Amino acid sequence: MSQTLNQPREEPQLAAPAHVKYIQSLDSRKDEYDYWLTEHLRLNGLYWGLTALHLLGQPDALPRAETIDFVLSCQHENGGFGAAPGHDAHMLSTVSAVQILATVDAFDELETRGKGKAQVGQYIASLQNRETGTFAGDEWGEEDTRFLYGAFNALSLLGLLNLVDVEKAVNHIAACANFDGGYGVSPGAESHSGQIFTCVAALTIAGRQDLVDKERLGRWLSERQIAGGGLNGRPEKKEDVCYSWWVLSSLEMIGKTHWIDKDQLAAFILRCQDPERGGIADRPGDMVDVWHTVFGLAGLSLLQYPGLQPVDEVYCMPKSTTRRVLG
Amino acid sequence: MADQGGSQHGIARTSRVRTDEQRQRDLDRIAKYRELEDQVRALTAKGDYSSTVFQLTSKLLRLNPEYYTIWNARRRCLISGSFSRPSAGSSCSRESSTTSPTATTAPSSTNYSSSSSAATQPAPSSPTAPKAGRSGTTAEASTTTPDAPETDESAATAAATEAAAAAETQDLSVLKTELAFTIPLLLESPKCYWIWSYRLWLLQQAIARLRPAVARGVWEEELLLASKMLGKDRRNFHAWGYRRHVVAQLESAALGGRSLVEPEFAYTDKMIRTDLSNFSAWHSRSRLIPRLLDERGADAKARRAFLDNELQQIREAINVGPEDQSLWYYHQFLVLNLVAPDKHPAMTPDFTREDRVAYLTREIDEIKELVEDYDDVKLIYEALFEYTVYYSQLEERQPTPSERADLVTWLGKLRELDPMRNGRWADLEREYNLNE
Numbered sequence: 227m228s229q230t231l232n233q234p235r236e237e238p239q240l241a242a243p244a245h246v247k248y249i250q251s252l253d254s255r256k257d258e259y260d261y262w263l264t265e266h267l268r269l270n271g272l273y274w275g276l277t278a279l280h281l282l283g284q285p286d287a288l289p290r291a292e293t294i295d296f297v298l299s300c301q302h303e304n305g306g307f308g309a310a311p312g313h314d315a316h317m318l319s320t321v322s323a324v325q326i327l328a329t330v331d332a333f334d335e336l337e338t339r340g341k342g343k344a345q346v347g348q349y350i351a352s353l354q355n356r357e358t359g360t361f362a363g364d365e366w367g368e369e370d371t372r373f374l375y376g377a378f379n380a381l382s383l384l385g386l387l388n389l390v391d392v393e394k395a396v397n398h399i400a401a402c403a404n405f406d407g408g409y410g411v412s413p414g415a416e417s418h419s420g421q422i423f424t425c426v427a428a429l430t431i432a433g434r435q436d437l438v439d440k441e442r443l444g445r446w447l448s449e450r451q452i453a454g455g456g457l458n459g460r461p462e463k464k465e466d467v468c469y470s471w472w473v474l475s476s477l478e479m480i481g482k483t484h485w486i487d488k489d490q491l492a493a494f495i496l497r498c499q500d501p502e503r504g505g506i507a508d509r510p511g512d513m514v515d516v517w518h519t520v521f522g523l524a525g526l527s528l529l530q531y532p533g534l535q536p537v538d539e540v541y542c543m544p545k546s547t548t549r550r551v552l553g
Numbered sequence: 554m555a556d557q558g559g560s561q562h563g564i565a566r567t568s569r570v571r572t573d574e575q576r577q578r579d580l581d582r583i584a585k586y587r588e589l590e591d592q593v594r595a596l597t598a599k600g601d602y603s604s605t606v607f608q609l610t611s612k613l614l615r616l617n618p619e620y621y622t623i624w625n626a627r628r629r630c631l632i633s634g635s636f637s638r639p640s641a642g643s644s645c646s647r648e649s650s651t652t653s654p655t656a657t658t659a660p661s662s663t664n665y666s667s668s669s670s671a672a673t674q675p676a677p678s679s680p681t682a683p684k685a686g687r688s689g690t691t692a693e694a695s696t697t698t699p700d701a702p703e704t705d706e707s708a709a710t711a712a713a714t715e716a717a718a719a720a721e722t723q724d725l726s727v728l729k730t731e732l733a734f735t736i737p738l739l740l741e742s743p744k745c746y747w748i749w750s751y752r753l754w755l756l757q758q759a760i761a762r763l764r765p766a767v768a769r770g771v772w773e774e775e776l777l778l779a780s781k782m783l784g785k786d787r788r789n790f791h792a793w794g795y796r797r798h799v800v801a802q803l804e805s806a807a808l809g810g811r812s813l814v815e816p817e818f819a820y821t822d823k824m825i826r827t828d829l830s831n832f833s834a835w836h837s838r839s840r841l842i843p844r845l846l847d848e849r850g851a852d853a854k855a856r857r858a859f860l861d862n863e864l865q866q867i868r869e870a871i872n873v874g875p876e877d878q879s880l881w882y883y884h885q886f887l888v889l890n891l892v893a894p895d896k897h898p899a900m901t902p903d904f905t906r907e908d909r910v911a912y913l914t915r916e917i918d919e920i921k922e923l924v925e926d927y928d929d930v931k932l933i934y935e936a937l938f939e940y941t942v943y944y945s946q947l948e949e950r951q952p953t954p955s956e957r958a959d960l961v962t963w964l965g966k967l968r969e970l971d972p973m974r975n976g977r978w979a980d981l982e983r984e985y986n987l988n989e
Binding site: 262412482 | 561562563564567580582583586587590594616617621622625750757788790793794797830832833836837839840882885886889897972973974975976977980
């Protein structure tokens with residue numbers, strides 16, 4: 227029962243109320259198998275949902291006190307956060323926890339009821355590979371520029387970037403650059419839009435955008451837009467709403483957003499909505515999920531779609547939050 | 554955060570209304586899943602990493618390979634039970650999670666890792682000093698004390714050797730079983746980060762726990778796996794990354810390795826022949842070439858011949874598929890070698906400026922001929938524009954009036970054929986003052 231057949235001819239509008247309801251419903255789906263299969267993403271999911279709601283101008287659509295309680299219930303003695311109570315600490319969930327607490331302005335509760343900012347900073351800093359500068363996801367050692375970005379994101383929000391060797395990390399990112407201007411998971415890896423976002427954002431946080439070959443990268447990123455208006459993640463791949471965030475935010479950071487057709491991209495994202503039941507999918511007619519929902523909305527926000535709050539292109543958080551926290 | 558796990562990709566939207574029967578089936582599955590989960594949690598919370606827990610993790614991971622905490626529990630089971638002895642630097646307790654990430658993954662110096670090859674092959678460039686280890690002990694004992702009489706000490710040594718050999722057999726068997734366990738999961742979820750990283754952790758354990766020659770055997774099989782996964786999805790960046798990692802380890806001193814740059818280069822050939830549009834393979838090629846030429850000891854003539862060959866190959870490919878971005882990116886890589894040898898790995902460092910100009914103008918001329926067959930492919934005009942600018946920059950001059958006229962024409966074609974990127978064309982026009 228694909229929705230594409232029923233779609234009206236004219237450009238769809240943003241189904242904001244449906245999206246709010248969809249996100250609010252996510253934690254009430256305990257009778258669905260997928261709810262349990264995705265528990266390892268619960269804290270990330272909360273960050274995605276909360277950010278989406280803030281961008282939709284509904285910051286109070288999730289209860290603040292319960293949000294904070296849940297986040298703190300995921301924290302371990304060592305300062306790191308797991309995806310849900312009973313899940314091991316990991317960089318990805320720790321970053322989501324910090325982002326959520328920043329967004330609901332609850333760092334003081336982390337201090338009084340949690341293990342405190344300093345302990346979180348220590349946990350993240352302990353994951354830096356002091357030889358190469360990159361970061362692991364957890365104690366088991368998987369390394370990826372995603373984790374490096376996550377560390378910079380969370381530590382800068384906490385005001386604790388001084389705990390890590392920023393210069394070494396920056397050198398590591400420089401070593402991940404390719405001839406096409408893009409960046410990969412690690413030195414030698416193929417350029418990939420997701421990793422480009424993490425590398426360019428980390429360099430931006432470190433104040434080292436001078437290392438980016440903006441002309442060449444901007445050109446590569448602008449070529450991600452394909453017929454139909456959507457963006458793909460690598461050459462000769464299919465389009466996907468999530469790249470509306472990674473490609474577009476990277477273009478924004480290097481000042482080249484005007485190198486793609488914004489109207490066509492906005493129309494593509496809107497076509498990926500489920501207009502009745504809310505949520506955004508990877509492509510028109512597919513199943514929605516909260517992950518594509520937040521990145522679709524964040525993309526629309528960068529495109530200055532009417533009615534959405536501005537998003538910070540480096541942090542993927544409401545700009546009002548990063549302005550308050552980072553000054 | 555950039556984590557694709559658990560999100561829906563390419564699954565057609567269906568009605569969310571379930572029949573009573575479907576709902577009941579979901580509830581049954583949930584109950585079964587949660588019961589399993591509760592069992593594992595109850596036991597691991599008490600620090601129980603027994604074979605019971607291990608078997609439960611098998612069941613749970615088959616249902617949900619994204620459950621990273623369960624992969625971690627499985628690692629702890631191996632460390633505290635299945636392996637021949639706990640690996641130094643690792644601990645089974647939850648509270649140990651503050652240990653540095655390298656502690657559990659780097660080969661520990663207290664492990665019996667590097668003895669035997671050190672005894673049989675003189676002076677391998679192993680990063681760790683050879684220690685008296687299990688299987689090497691006999692050889693070392695016999696060379697250092699050839700005439701030593703039978704003593705309790707040597708009997709003890711023999712016993713230790715036997716124990717060490719048994720331990721290695723046990724560890725190898727555990728690792729092989731574990732590697733096999735992940736295969737069906739990987740085939741079903743080829744983009745699941747956690748499975749790939751668990752597998753790499755196992756391989757790291759092989760280096761830490763087995764003699765290099767034995768560990769090498771384990772790692773070598775991984776190349777076959779990478780090829781198999783890339784055969785199923787030629788662009789899977791997990792599999793490409795895995796392949797690069799495996800190759801680097803197989804080349805390392807820790808595994809008594811030597812360069813694999815030639816067979817890896819040949820592998821990109823094979824992948825490109827299967828699918829010209831596979832940019833992952835072209836990318837890999839771009840990273841291998843500088844090393845390949847160095848290791849071949851290629852002189853100026855050989856380098857020139859190599860570049861000629863690469864250019865001819867990519868030109869032929871572009872002639873067939875000029876709308877394929879992958880091909881043009883590789884062409885750019887070769888051209889950057891000519892025009893920006895200081896910023897990009899130089900394949901032909903001996904080229905004079907005249908050489909560079911001659912090569913670049915030949916490429917420009919060839920591409921101009923393409924326009925006659927394909928006048929509506931924007932990538933052709935983009936390349937002509939870019940390379941003509943490079944040409945004038947190489948000669949440290951402004952574009953000539955006729956070049957300017959060409960640039961204006963090509964920019965017009967770009968605007969006509971590719972209006973999506975009009976903002977970029979406008980910037981190019983401004984940058985090169987083409988609107989005067």
